[in-house]
Amino acid sequence: MDAAPVATKPPAGVGVTSVAVAMARARETAREAPLFRDPFAAAFVAAAREWLDVPGEDNQWDSLVAWVDLFYSRGVVRTRFIDDYLAAATAGACGQVVLLGAGLDTRAFRLPWRAGVRVFEVDTAPVFAFKERVLAGAVATPACPRTIIEADLRDDWAARLDATGFDPSVPTAWVAEGVLPYLSVGEARHLLTVVGDRSAPGSRLTFEHTGKGRQAATVAASTARALSLPGAGKIGAHFKGGLGPTGRDWLAGAGWTTRAEDRAEVGRGYGRPDVRLPGGEFVTATRD
Template identity: 45%
Template sequence: MAGTTPQQSDVEGVDAGVGLTALLVAAARAIETHRHDSLAQDTYAEHFVRAAPACADWPVRVEQVPDGDDNPLWGRFARYFGLRTRVLDDFLLRSVAAGARQVVLLGAGLDTRAFRLDLPSDCVVFEIDRAGVLAFKQRVLTDRSAAPKVKRVPVPVDLRGDWSGTLTTLGFDAGAPSAWLAEGLLFYLPGPTETYLIDTVDRLTTAGSVLAFEAKLEEDLQAYRDSTTYTATREQIGIDLLHLFDSGPRPDSAGDLSARGWSTSMHTPFDFTRLHRRGPLPEPNDALEGNRWVFAHKPTP
């Protein structure tokens, strides 16, 4: 684009649509990082928020929110993202402790696990996302002189296309155990794209591999349109999550994996709120009621 500076070009990946939700999660992680009872630490998160004009005035500490934790967006919903970060951090750390040395982040967004988690030195983290998102992230990390703790391989492809060839070309070994995360991704994708993604993960994994992903069970997402979570997100920062979620029928990805021999378990976020004694609990007209966190393991035949 004529007249576009490198920084303007970089921010295009996260300045609107689903890309903007990556900044929402980054702001939530920043708020979580600064809590006295933090569940997860991401010291890079607030720098992503401050680097993007679309969210330069968003809070990065709960003390910057007039009503604090009573705010349905920057209180309860942000705490949800902090809890999700911790749960998936723990899942990943257990997976590499069990022998996986390849980590694949599907829709990596502004994930910094390669920089902040104590992963084994021989681990490789593949980050799959659109080129604009990865470029913005790299610029911010470079400005902070951030160095990954393990080998990190950006994979600039759109998950709505054929991404497996690029992943393997960049060094992913389908014959070695791997750990996969799809954090806050699948409900933005059309059902057939989700099915293709799950099929591809199954095809590219060997025994001992694991996958964690988030799903929504509601048949009618609009039933929760007036929930405080969605309303506050629309009104305070202009993100209509229900407009971004794909409205078509969702596949039963957990069931599909089970049918292929994977062992799966499904949990509500509230299960982990009770485990950690921090995070959201059920409330009336709750947009989080249908959210499920699925953990799958591909056993030895």
């Protein structure tokens, strides 16, 4: 779905990575047999390009395109995996969904939600300033009650979430899609501690994890390859490591039952093996 140029700039810093994720979703949607369809992704891409594809040193577009070329398979498999995770969670006990670092996520608009499910999106004000303008231009209508919370995940985002009608007594499906690597170990664990404090029994959580041992070494090599791309340093400068190699063990000790699925196996299951950036796992956790 195309949209007219948007006056609001796309987010800078870590936020610009959400444009790359939208680029991957737009590319996937255009395929003959896509893993998912996002009718709004192309509008985000077109609006962002107005600002990012410019002459000279300020051009970020070429590096984003190169980044998407490398991460494409991983990104679209992750999107489909989380789509399926949310379908299963909300078909069960979870009546709330919280997207942490939501970026340009459009699941509130593009997924079929059962009656009673409410989606909360948490991200910074610059992200939503751009996102809401593009969605308005695309005449997008959410398929469920949707609430945005303008907050940095390193600050007191939870108080703002609570103030919008979030009910911690209701099982919740939490999504931390691609956000943890931009936090330090301490920040990531604090974030998930706050999540745990607001998670009723039966709540669920999903995120990507590097794993340990050989798997962690494979992910490190893949990341180094990605950061060698021209212009990738601007993106890589924001990486802080996330939960660290023992993050899943830490989460299990914090009141969650965890399950890990090898990212490569998940990709093969969807018919999308990722030979360019192997390694890593998808973690799904259930609150005890």
